[in-house]
Amino acid sequence: SQQGEEDPQALSIQEGENATMNCSYKTSINNLQWYRQNSGRGLVHLILIRSNEREKHSGRLRVTLDTSKKSSSLLITASRAADTASYFCATPGAGNTGKLIFGQGTTLQVKP
């Protein structure tokens, strides 16, 4: 069953603008991860945020987590054409046994 669902499904912006993607999930989690995927290649791990964290930064990335709303957001600031990719959130399966459950992703296009 789908745990994380990203919104919007597709996003198109100009270089230099900020991009915000949202992820909603259904059950209690102890962490949430964001990944990037370029053109159907492998997933690149971007950031992991734990349930006791509300916000985390990594370079131009800012991730927030609201466990009361069961939602997370990924903000990419000052976007570049190289940020064009699909972005996925992933949450642990039941029992935190290592299984990850992914949403369908947000496809981001950054126009030069």
Next chain:
Amino acid sequence: DAGVTQSPTHLIKTRGQQVTLRCSPKSGHDTVSWYQQALGQGPQFIFQYYEEEERQRGNFPDRFSGHQFPNYSSELNVNALLLGDSALYLCASSSIDRDDTEAFFGQGTRLTVV
């Protein structure tokens, strides 16, 4: 430090055939998970291996099987291939010692069944 490596990168097989995909985990990781990603979809969990045993399995038929070797590398085998098995197969490695599920992925194997 090598990340997760998968081989081959691309593969074309005929319906009914069998295929084996390979994965070497990131250095220091002991757990390998396999995912199937259909076009336009998010990855779907197939199964996970730790200490050479299947630890957890997703909703995939028995045609999908795997193996983990003492050096932590892993294979994914798919028998009696169907057209619907065409997908990107991703391997992820992680460490069982961590209390979170931080996982790192390889570049994937693109399987096309014709």
